[in-house]
Amino acid sequence: MKHSNVSPKFFKARPLPHAIRDLVEQEINRLVEVGILTPVSFSEWATPVVPIIKKNGEIRLCADFKVTINPHIQVDQYPIPRIEDLFGRLQGGEQFTKLDLSQAYQQIAVDESSKKLSPHTRDSSGIIAYLLVYLLPPQNSKKL
Template sequence: MAPLELKELKVQLQKLTDKGFVRPSYSPWGAPVLFAKKIDGSMRLCIDYRQLNKVTVKKKYPLPRIDDLFDQLKGATVFCKIDLRSSYYQLRVKEQDVLKIVFRTRYGHYEFLNVKAFAHGLIHGHVIAMCGTRDIDTGVCQAV
């Protein structure tokens, strides 16, 4: 990594640790990290989970069709809006799986405690997000 990336890595690791999203790890696994430049010039921390994805059992979850979603709204007069800001950070990883999604850096190994890891390379991110959204939708919004 370039010196600028190492500095940014240290800053992002500190933020993630302070917020309780990651913690130091002693797992024997560890995926490499890299940065991708965003449109605004800032850097996004990415974890290369390609090797882990090769051995992950694939799950399927159908994305809802937009016309089915609109059909469900037919005749509705009351609507709710939920903004799931940083939704991947709000979903916890099962404790027995935490050791599997470790990433390694020059500053040590870290493990995600939230599903944020899935947002950047693990194969089931969209499945978990959709299941979480479905559970909120059926448990709250449709009950109103």
């Protein structure tokens, strides 16, 4: 956080189109089942959920953090490495892996101090929070 005297912001859930309510509910329930989301009874922070419909018809749950924590966070700026530099560093490599990035944002651990900032509101069932986010182990590691 840029400043220590930031007041928490709690935004109500945005209305969802009736046509996607069941899909959003199913996705929330799936994320709770796999341990990515957890219901919470109280939170000082709440961000509206923004459901995105993927090309395959599934729902991706996003959150509108621009109205809550984004204005108050200190963003670390890192330059993106050039592809030539990356390939140069990989030259002579002996171990390779295949990473599953299908749910990439759900594979990054949320720091304990950040968990209180992450709750999202939802339409009718209360508050959910990203409390446990996991990193999948490599599936196809090979030593060459």
